[in-house]
Amino acid sequence: MTNVPEPLLKRGVTAMDNAQYPDQAVGEPFADDHKMSLRNVNVFYGDKQAIFDVNIDIARNEVIAMIGPSGCGKSTLLRSINRMNDTVEGCVVSGELTLDGEDIYTAKMDPVALRARVGMVFQKPNPFPKSIYDNVAYGPRLHGLASRRAELDEIVETSLTRAGLWTEVKDRLDQPGTSLSGGQQQRLCIARAIAISPEMILMDEPCSALDPIATAKIEELITELSQNYTIAIVTHSMQQAARVSHRTAYFHLGHLIEVNETEKVFTAPEHELTEAYITGRFG
Amino acid sequence: MQTANLLIVLLALSAVAYYMARGRSVALAQPLGGIRNLHSLPFFYGMRAAIWCALPSTVLLVLWLLFDEHIISTLLINSLPEGQQPASAAEYNLLLNSIENIASGALRAETAKPVLVAAAESLKQLQQTGRYLVTAVVLSLAVIGMGWGWVKVSPKLRARQQVERVFRGILLACACVAIFTTIGILLSVIFESLRFFQTVPATEFLFGTEWSPQMAIRSDQVGSSGSFGAIPLFVGTLLISFIAMLVAVPVGLMSAVYLAEYASPRVRGLAKPALEVLAGIPTVVYGFFAALTVAPFLRQAGEDVGLEVSSESALAAGLVMGVMIIPFISSLADDVINAVPQSLRDGSLGLGATRSETIKKVIFPAALPGIVSGVLLAVSRAIGETMIVVMAAGLAAKLTANPLDTVTTVTVQIVTLLVGDQEFDSPKTLAAFALGLMLFVVTLALNFVALRVVKKYREQYD
Numbered sequence: 001m002t003n004v005p006e007p008l009l010k011r012g013v014t015a016m017d018n019a020q021y022p023d024q025a026v027g028e029p030f031a032d033d034h035k036m037s038l039r040n041v042n043v044f045y046g047d048k049q050a051i052f053d054v055n056i057d058i059a060r061n062e063v064i065a066m067i068g069p070s071g072c073g074k075s076t077l078l079r080s081i082n083r084m085n086d087t088v089e090g091c092v093v094s095g096e097l098t099l100d101g102e103d104i105y106t107a108k109m110d111p112v113a114l115r116a117r118v119g120m121v122f123q124k125p126n127p128f129p130k131s132i133y134d135n136v137a138y139g140p141r142l143h144g145l146a147s148r149r150a151e152l153d154e155i156v157e158t159s160l161t162r163a164g165l166w167t168e169v170k171d172r173l174d175q176p177g178t179s180l181s182g183g184q185q186q187r188l189c190i191a192r193a194i195a196i197s198p199e200m201i202l203m204d205e206p207c208s209a210l211d212p213i214a215t216a217k218i219e220e221l222i223t224e225l226s227q228n229y230t231i232a233i234v235t236h237s238m239q240q241a242a243r244v245s246h247r248t249a250y251f252h253l254g255h256l257i258e259v260n261e262t263e264k265v266f267t268a269p270e271h272e273l274t275e276a277y278i279t280g281r282f283g
Numbered sequence: 284m285q286t287a288n289l290l291i292v293l294l295a296l297s298a299v300a301y302y303m304a305r306g307r308s309v310a311l312a313q314p315l316g317g318i319r320n321l322h323s324l325p326f327f328y329g330m331r332a333a334i335w336c337a338l339p340s341t342v343l344l345v346l347w348l349l350f351d352e353h354i355i356s357t358l359l360i361n362s363l364p365e366g367q368q369p370a371s372a373a374e375y376n377l378l379l380n381s382i383e384n385i386a387s388g389a390l391r392a393e394t395a396k397p398v399l400v401a402a403a404e405s406l407k408q409l410q411q412t413g414r415y416l417v418t419a420v421v422l423s424l425a426v427i428g429m430g431w432g433w434v435k436v437s438p439k440l441r442a443r444q445q446v447e448r449v450f451r452g453i454l455l456a457c458a459c460v461a462i463f464t465t466i467g468i469l470l471s472v473i474f475e476s477l478r479f480f481q482t483v484p485a486t487e488f489l490f491g492t493e494w495s496p497q498m499a500i501r502s503d504q505v506g507s508s509g510s511f512g513a514i515p516l517f518v519g520t521l522l523i524s525f526i527a528m529l530v531a532v533p534v535g536l537m538s539a540v541y542l543a544e545y546a547s548p549r550v551r552g553l554a555k556p557a558l559e560v561l562a563g564i565p566t567v568v569y570g571f572f573a574a575l576t577v578a579p580f581l582r583q584a585g586e587d588v589g590l591e592v593s594s595e596s597a598l599a600a601g602l603v604m605g606v607m608i609i610p611f612i613s614s615l616a617d618d619v620i621n622a623v624p625q626s627l628r629d630g631s632l633g634l635g636a637t638r639s640e641t642i643k644k645v646i647f648p649a650a651l652p653g654i655v656s657g658v659l660l661a662v663s664r665a666i667g668e669t670m671i672v673v674m675a676a677g678l679a680a681k682l683t684a685n686p687l688d689t690v691t692t693v694t695v696q697i698v699t700l701l702v703g704d705q706e707f708d709s710p711k712t713l714a715a716f717a718l719g720l721m722l723f724v725v726t727l728a729l730n731f732v733a734l735r736v737v738k739k740y741r742e743q744y745d
Contacts, residue, residue: 084633089548116635126626129649138644139634189630196634 021252024055026270027260029249031059035200035230036081041095043076043085050076054095054256056249058200063222063231065245065262067238069277072251074234078202081232082118083111099200116143119198123205125185127177127192132169135177135188136160139196155195163191164221183214190221194229201225203233207240219244238278242266250274289344289418293425297337300429305329307436315438323443331442332432334449340425347417355409359402367398382406469723476720479713483511488717490514494680494691496700496711511714513721515682519597519690523676524665526601526686527608531665532658534605535612542613543620544642555614562610566670573603573675581687590687595677598686604671608661615660619653620646652736659733663726669694693718 034057043051050073058064066074076085083104085091097104104114116139127135136156139145146152156173160166165187169180177188186206193201203222207215222231222244235241241248241262248265250258250273258271269275308328312318318325356379360369369375378399384390385403392400436442480488491512538558542551578599585592592598623646631641647654669692677689678699700715 082633084629087628087632112635112637114635115633120629120633122626122629122633124626126624126630128627128630128645138631139636142634142636142640142644192630192634 021052021255022257022271025249025256025259027258027264028247029056029256029259031057031062033060034058035060035100036232037096037098037101038077038081039096039098041077041080041093041097043073043080043094044090044092045076045088046090050254051080052254056256056259058230058232059247061226061228061230062247063226063233063245065241065248066232066234066251067236067241067248067277068251068257069253070236071253073254074249074251075204077251078204078232078234079120081200081202082115082120084115084120086111116196117198118200118202119193119196121186121189121193121201121203121206124209125182125189127180127185127188129176129178131174132160132177132180132188133173136191136195139192143196145196159191159195160188162194162225163187164217164224165191181214183210183217186210186214186218187221190218190225194225198229200230200232203231205234205236208236215240238266250277252277286344286348289421290341292422293337293340293344296422296425296429297333300336300432301329301333303429304332304432304436307433308438308442311436311438321438322441323446327442327446328436328440330446331440332429332436334446335428335432336425337428338449339428340421343424344417344421347413347421351413351417355406355413358409359406362405363402364398472716472720472723475713475716479710479717482710482713487511488513488714492682494696496696496714509711511710511717513693513718515680516691516693516696516718517721518682518684519676519680520666520692520694522597522684522686522690523601523604523672523692524662526598527604527665528658528662530602530605531608531612531661535609535661536616536654538609539613539616539620540642540647543617544638544646555617558610558613561606562614564607566607566668567674569603569607570670570674573599573671577603578675585687592687593677593689595675595689596687597676597690600672600674600676601686603675604665604668607668607671608665611661611664612657615657616650616654619650619657622653623649652739656733656736659729659736663729663733666726666729667694667722669698673698693722697722 036058038054038056038058041051041054042049054077066078068074079085079088080093081097081104083093085093093105099114099117103109128138130138133156136159137152140152140155146155157166157170160169165184168184169175169188177185180188186209190201190206207218210218219240222233225231226244226246233241233245245262247259248262249256250265250269250271252273258265258269258274260270264270265274266278269278305325305328308321308325309318312321312325315321321328359382360375360378363378367378369378381390381395382399382402383406385392385395385399386406392403395403488511491510492514493510493512494515495510497509538554542554546554574595578594578596581596581599581602582592582594627645627649628641631645632638636644672692673695676691676695678691678695679689680691680696681688683690697715697718700711700718
């Protein structure tokens, strides 16, 4: 705080204090050809409400970045999209979330099947304490995607190639996944996620534990993957959002404030809270 | 002064030393501008003085307590006239004993030799002087130390380093107590076993299949030589331990999985303490439960289906021992499973795995080394367990693999060998040491393996 010039700090605070949360996110939250659609979504942890009335579409094959200050609920929202929040005690999600027009919170939808369709990459690389091969083969084996060893080998090779890891690990597939470097581990986790051919991939700050070079590789990978997958990425790095995403959604204390083309968000934000955040007045 | 009183006085003196030196350091710091100008905090100056006061004097006191008897008796015997000097060690002890008895009044002075009565008098004298002397020396040493600690207080004194060095020494000494005790026990067991192996060949002990540890007192008695084949005992031990693990491992592991992965906090809050209560039941209670409830029940059940079950059976002992070990395994496994990072669970669930698939394919393999070492520790506990087996498995050393039969274990035989009146140089008693040694070797090997597994597990996670 000491480095922030006084007047700027004051302006930031007043912008926050006076800002009205818009009833509806400003910008273009909706898309015609949407993969995922969220309507009036509220998320509660016990008595505490973490997400307020969010409406947003995620278009097919787009990369959407979710940014906002810590505790603004972007990770919570992300984990609601593949029902990972089911495992959290006392977490309740209300509203309508549809994947290809199918409500994912009905009794008919099996969360296990949903998670096979909506893959997830976590903040900290979390390879299983198994070999590199077994890490990637884990999902395909669970879902019976390969009936013969050769098919499985092929899936593993394709996934690792897509994750840009194949040339680095092809000679040591039997070594533990935990023996890789942090960046390689994260790419292994991405390979693991795409091995079950999900329709959508959620990434929860996938680079926050990595060094800049490993980050650059992952970002490159995200851009490549966006040709085949719909990707939602939560990030704290605005540069990263600017580099990889097509659209950017700004969250503030559980409210969705603004959704727009990434370039527009970073050059001409519509809402004053977005502007205050991207110009670094708080966050 | 009595030793206990002396110790209390020393404690009081060192408390005084602490407060004086501490006060002096604060007083010295005042003109310099507060205690931050001292090298160490006042506490360390106080502690340094207290250590100087208490440590050397206590060491001296302990040395005196260790050697006073020896010094006094040497002085005493040397003071005896020429003709009364003992010729051998046995005579020396005898002489000393009678002098001590006269001195304490157990032997009447009128009936004893006048030389010895005089010696008894001088013994009393010597003990008296010794006590005075040691009190004086110890107390003056304490006072000197206290003064030294007080005088040396100065802002430059590196009191913290000195105090910490002493404390490190004390910690080391405490660690040594456990180590040296183990070594001492081990050595005594080894030497007694060696004596046993002089009478009974080691090969007969290790490979003999008959156990009947009876030794005749005279060589012309019937059945004068016993047989000391330990195989039936070890087979019995293994049989019972195997049955116990058959019960404890699946039940323990599954309850751990339930508690760690499925149970709601409420259920967990109730079940965990309940399991711990199970672990707190004394083994003797399990023992009579096995002998009075389980064994007759098994016998009855066996009769109903036409099996012959002996009223003391390996099965009864093994079942109850298994129940006893359940909490041991389940709480260890519960800890290990809880230690598996949540991120691995999330990773697996995020790939569309169900909860049970996650447990089977990710959590269990990740926790396996820890679980294995927990099970091995439980095995060594089962092998060493005595009370249940004494009550429920019987004493007959039968070489059998039939769990319905009566068997006996190593620990039970050690108990029976040493209960009652025994001469301590007969092979029968010494056999207990040999059995103990074998048991020690087996459990040591198991613990060693368990530790190795744990080490491997750690390497995998760092």
